[in-house]
Amino acid sequence: MASHFIPCDSDYRARVHDSFDRQAVMKTVNASVVSVEPGAVVLEFPFQADLTQQHGFIHAGIVSTVLDSAMGYAAFSLMPVNAAVLTIEFKVNLLSPAKGERFTAIGKVKKAGRNITVAEAELFAHSDGQRKLVATMVGTVMSVYDREGIHN
């Protein structure tokens, strides 16, 4: 995935991986990092029956969990080394039932600012070699500096 963003910290990949590894919920949903580029992060996770809603699809909140991490880490990849990342709001549209063998979340920065970054993410379901758009997210992410209990 090409990117027109220049990261202000050349070690952005390690920074994203380190923070991702500290998100315990990513282990719970078995998500892993596929790629980290400046302003763009791809995550994936497999179907898991213990994450489903009443019709057997992945619950919209779990869809949001992985979308938010993809979106947040896309933003985080462009932040300075002393910033922590905090999502302040997001909006999710659910386009198709989240059914499939595995799912890919692609997060991309729309506009990066010193304090406020707007980013997007899309979730695709993979099934029988086909890819289908399941959900979209758009949200606002804040760079947090020196706040108690919240660090890089």
Add this chain to the structure above:
Amino acid sequence: MASHFIPCDSDYRARVHDSFDRQAVMKTVNASVVSVEPGAVVLEFPFQADLTQQHGFIHAGIVSTVLDSAMGYAAFSLMPVNAAVLTIEFKVNLLSPAKGERFTAIGKVKKAGRNITVAEAELFAHSDGQRKLVATMVGTVMSVYDREGIHN
């Protein structure tokens, strides 16, 4: 919680409980139903370390998971007996870090229609006997009739 909605199915409580019990993800997050009134559902879940993000708070996506179920079941409580419930979109604002001993999600219908219902939900963190607003959701829920793979 008082309600001005008249359910069209007097068995709405059992219907909500049955569907909730089929949401496997609710067991994964250890959520339970506190109350079901016409157009209003309260859920709760305890803090769990395996649902956290990098700062040790409950991940925004897990917050969304329980908010979406509270919101969706508030809508579902007012639906006819042959309708299934499907969230088509929601928006979440994260007001405070989701830290605490346990969390309560209060879902309420704003406007119920035959096909489209708009509903809201709020998540509160409980800690040392204090209650704090953590996040709000507003979303659109669809009543689905006779769609393959999606049933009450």
Add this chain to the structure above:
Amino acid sequence: MASHFIPCDSDYRARVHDSFDRQAVMKTVNASVVSVEPGAVVLEFPFQADLTQQHGFIHAGIVSTVLDSAMGYAAFSLMPVNAAVLTIEFKVNLLSPAKGERFTAIGKVKKAGRNITVAEAELFAHSDGQRKLVATMVGTVMSVYDREGIHN
């Protein structure tokens, strides 16, 4: 409308009125200020044929215009005297067609912070002495200090 917010600037009413009077678009839609309380602002405007969409209702964007000003000024009423107000995002749900003789927008702060405030607004249509909820907004408002071209 009672409020539990304490304004940090006792002159908040004059500040809101001054800024409102500088919003030229408020004259275009004939909006006026009904009341300003700490964290709560009420605006109103009459039906105008030149603000309608193809079915003769007030256009959703005009609904958003007045909701955004009500929401933004509710937030602004709690800001310090050197802050300017800037909406960074909002979400609108359209519950009923915007038809009626006049419309009231009620903006209220949900959570006020030094930099980020989350607020809500509701638009009611008045017709034949009846009041009907037309639309809801939830959004994020930023307090801006010392930015070029943007001042209180």
Add this chain to the structure above:
Amino acid sequence: MASHFIPCDSDYRARVHDSFDRQAVMKTVNASVVSVEPGAVVLEFPFQADLTQQHGFIHAGIVSTVLDSAMGYAAFSLMPVNAAVLTIEFKVNLLSPAKGERFTAIGKVKKAGRNITVAEAELFAHSDGQRKLVATMVGTVMSVYDREGIHN
């Protein structure tokens, strides 16, 4: 703008223009149609001092007005001849102040369904031959059949 959508009504261009011409508010903001393709509509409007907020930029609600029409008509272009279009919700992110000589709104369908369509729109400001992204919208549009007071 290339499009992968097949319109179900070959007369979609005339249908969009006819409906657009009945939106009185489009005249008030001096908006005009630049292009109509299947699932994609471009509108434009000039800067007008009577549409500004307190800092002299175009008000976020006016930005939303043109974005909503671009988004809604992108959806409408794919609807059958007997459907009317109604926006049920949208979300706007404001990325830069809406200042410039003129503005272009590009609406595109993300997923079209019989009843529910999800679409997006972006607003660009044009100034000194430069183009800048000002705002994004994502929303849900409903196809309405046979509802009193709402017709194609």
